[in-house]
Amino acid sequence: MCNNYVQLLEACIASKSLKHGKIIHQHLLKLSNNDFSSTQSLLLDKLTRLYISCNKPQLAERVFNSIHISERKYKIILWNQMIRAYAWDGPFEKAIDLYYEMVDSGVMPTKFTYPFVLKACSALQDVENGVKIHGHVKRLDLGCDVYVCTALVDFYMKCGCLEEAMEVFDRMLERDVVAWNAMISGFSLHGLCWDAIRLVLEMQHMGVNPNSSTVAAILPAIGEAGRWREGKAIHGFCLRRGFDGEEVVGTGLLDVYGKCGWLVYAKRMFGALRFKNEITWTAMIGAFVTCDATTEGLDLFRKMRVEVAVSPSPVMLATVIRGCAKLNDLNIGRQIHCYTIKLAYYCDLMVSNTILSMYAKCGPNNDAIRFFEEMPLKDPVSYSAIISGSVHNGNAEEALQIFLNMRKAGIELELATMMGFLPACSHLAALQHGVCGHGYSIVCGFTADVSICNSLIDMYSKCGKIDMARLVFDKMCERDVVSWNAMMVGYGIHGLAREAISMFHKMLNVGEKPDDITFIALLSACSHSGLVNEGKHWFLSMTQEYNIVPRMDHYFCMVDLLGRAGLLDEAWHFISGMPFEPDAQIWTALLAACRIHKNVELAEEVSNRIQSLEPEGTGNFVLLFNLYTTAQRWNDAAHVRIKQKNLGFKKSPGCSWIEVNGIVHAFVGGDGSHPESGKINKKLEEFLAEMKALGYKPESTFVYQDVEEEEKEKILLHHSEKLAVAFGIISLKPNRPIIVTKNLRVCGDCHAALKYITIITKREITVRDTSRFHHFRNGICSCGEFW
């Protein structure tokens, strides 16, 4: 009877029939009175094998454990197979546990044990156990086995221990193509393109022929590095060897072409492949997205849905969603989002992070934050995406809050998190948080990264610490165009145009090529310092010497430059000579200039143009309104206000904020909601009396309501920037800097008053408004009255 069961089980193993196997298992349980141990070990052996072959390692392990311990010792193949089954698709910890159990029960592992258990270690990134197991290998004298050594190389490489991997590899007496491939794919995994290529050449030199796996292993690194020349060379090699028709190689080549921007070649590879699997389709869609042919990519996705009757994989949907984000197409984005819900991919972090980032990029809206809050699983990537997304959508305060929650929840900070956090500090001028971010970046080694340092330069300069920004810049081992641009922008907003220009020359001296943003930085620096002739010079040389076609933004800088300097007619002519239609922003720059230089007639003309171009804007109304009130034309002013109201626009209120002990306190004009409001008002009253004694006269032209003088004085005294400064003075120790940020341009009366306050309090005050910094000290402002 027993033999019959053995034969039955063997039949089940051969046909991988779990269903029948389970029935037999039940029978055996009944026969043996639910006592496994009395069942013959041969049957248990077969049953274990069956469960392993059906990929049910847990069931297999349970049956295996009922074999008597003395017999289990000799079932080495079963041990190995169970470890393999766990190492295949987890739980990986079980593979490692089983390995130790095996060793502890005195069973000698074989060379077949190690590749499996090491695979489990690399899946878990468990270096500690991997190293311990490496020790066992040495003791068991398996250190020369190609199979085991290749597994060790693969393990070390996947865990990022490149030196250990190389050491094992170098000691190998013989190396087959698989061993070389382990090294090559390891380098490729870490983006070390040149090391991977060097090894391919070396292996050929040693007489080992690369196979199609070698090619497949090296292609991702080539693609990531954008080395299209090497990609083409490998393509040629594949053609000679006949590898190019293989799905894996063909897909890899397609991907390289896509990543290098050679869409035509990518399409040709795709067309030439006889067999296309889902990965091939995904790679092609991704190539379209990367090469800015996103619409075509989405079309291909639809075509695939019709032609191939399989549900798209998470990776494919992530690629498609990336496309929606790039197209700024919330409609299709939402559809794909629904589709992922239908396919139950909502627990796939990669998919949900892509959706999150799409909502953030297509903002500003509340979709991103809502989606984030409802995510069942979140990882550091999700946090990074929502932090940078919130900053991108103009909500830096929210970004800061999420960052602090993240810290509280103990979630690991990654480099990209910092890349979202530092701009949030820049926006808020939250110097204390920014400095913490800098410290943390040093500790984590992030400061070795050029982009992090670029963000630090930006953070310090926007927090008023231009010298610290320069210090970061000077300490960088490596700089890119962004570093120079960020530094120049910093000098520009601090009114240090000369320094910005000198940076530009230094940049040219070290051979860095200026880009379009470099010139925006240069032109806006000139504009803030009133360097009209320099600005004109750079605008011309930008096209003539550097072959950069001026964009709308460059024209904006020029209009701003001419306008601020009072050259209104020239600015007008400059706009008329533009090669394309000026947008509302350009006209607004001119309108702002009209306000500074009190030219009502031109302002009316310009305002009409703005309204025809962009009826939604409110800045236009505000500027015109202010201009009329300054000219005391109250009727015209009222008319503008009525028109604005009828059209349903509200002016965004002036808001100023200051960071005190890591908390950002915000104020609007006349704000009495702050807990310290009583003290703030008292301080301001004191200042008013002292200022008047020093010769201050409230400039009532900056009050845009037609009310009594006394009332005007009160309104002026409670402008948001004065409230924030007063709060700073009463809450910060005398040695702490006072840095206030405002969402609009600083008001003229406040500008005058703050100068007096620096005399009275003997403190330095910094105000950052929308266009630049004002450093007040001893009754003088760094802007030299030019802003």
Next chain:
DNA sequence: ATAGGGTTAG
């Protein structure tokens, strides 16, 4: 073999 988060401009 395909794959998620990122710096400078107004």
